[in-house]
Amino acid sequence: MNKVIFISGPPRSGKSTVLMKVIDILKKKGLKVGGFITPEIRVRGKRIGFKVVDIHSNAEGILANVDQKTGPRLGKYRVNIPDFERVALGALDFAVNECDICVVDEIGKLEFFSEKFREKIIEILKFQKPVIAVLHRSFVDDFKGYGKIITVDLENRGKLHEKIITLIE
Numbered sequence: 001m002n003k004v005i006f007i008s009g010p011p012r013s014g015k016s017t018v019l020m021k022v023i024d025i026l027k028k029k030g031l032k033v034g035g036f037i038t039p040e041i042r043v044r045g046k047r048i049g050f051k052v053v054d055i056h057s058n059a060e061g062i063l064a065n066v067d068q069k070t071g072p073r074l075g076k077y078r079v080n081i082p083d084f085e086r087v088a089l090g091a092l093d094f095a096v097n098e099c100d101i102c103v104v105d106e107i108g109k110l111e112f113f114s115e116k117f118r119e120k121i122i123e124i125l126k127f128q129k130p131v132i133a134v135l136h137r138s139f140v141d142d143f144k145g146y147g148k149i150i151t152v153d154l155e156n157r158g159k160l161h162e163k164i165i166t167l168i169e
Contacts, residue, residue, distance in 0.1 A: 004125055004147025005167055006107075006135040007160075014157035015134045019105055021161035022132060023055065026101055026168070032056075034095025035103030036088045038063050038111075049077060050110065052084050054091035055103060061087040064110050072113040079113045092120055101130045101168065107143065108136035130168050 007015045016037065026033050034056045041049040041062075049065030061083030062068070068078035088111070095102035102124060111117050124131060125146045135143055143149075148167065152160055 003130040003168055005130075005132050005164055006140075006143060006147055006149045007132070007152060007164070008135045008137055008140055008149055009152035010137065013152045013154065015152050016105055018152055018157055018160045018164070019103065019132065019134055022164050022168075023103060025161060025165055031100040032098065033101050033103055034091060034099035035101075035105075036091040037103070037105040041065065052087045054087055054094070056091065056094055056099070059087050059090070074109055074113070077110065079110050081114050084111065085114050085116055088114075089116060089120055092124060096124060096127060096129060099129075101132065104131065104133035106134035106136060107139055108134075109138065112139075132164065132168065 007018055009015050020037070023033050036055060037053050038050045039053060040047050041051055048067065050063040051060050052063040053060040062080045063084045064074070064077035064079045066076050068080055071078040071080055092102065092104070104121065107121055131147070135149065140149055150160065150164065
């Protein structure tokens, strides 16, 4: 069985921050890490969307934005499926074929507007490659059979990266 670790928790609990610490540590250990992250886009302190960034190549696109005119809507955001798929699917293919560890930030509602992404995630979770993914809390039941779910909270988020590194090694 492959090593799949899901990082989940409530909004703003530090899931992506924990993931970024894990990525940095793994890279310092000499491991090749691939996949993608979805950092916030902020203007004057206000979140207006999310980018999608390939960890290896730094290629980026827009996942979702409040100013986008087309695409599926979730709350105040519209999803840019073509941009997301261009960056995320390429990053995941590279991670599976060329890297030691595959990272996904995140498996969530915005990302799941892409049917190709849904299919790719299931495919990746079946490979014999370590995967570390941020998992939206509403998908925990759907994915618990694929790996270990670690919940981030205010008390454990400062040291959780250490536990994840131990599990992945």
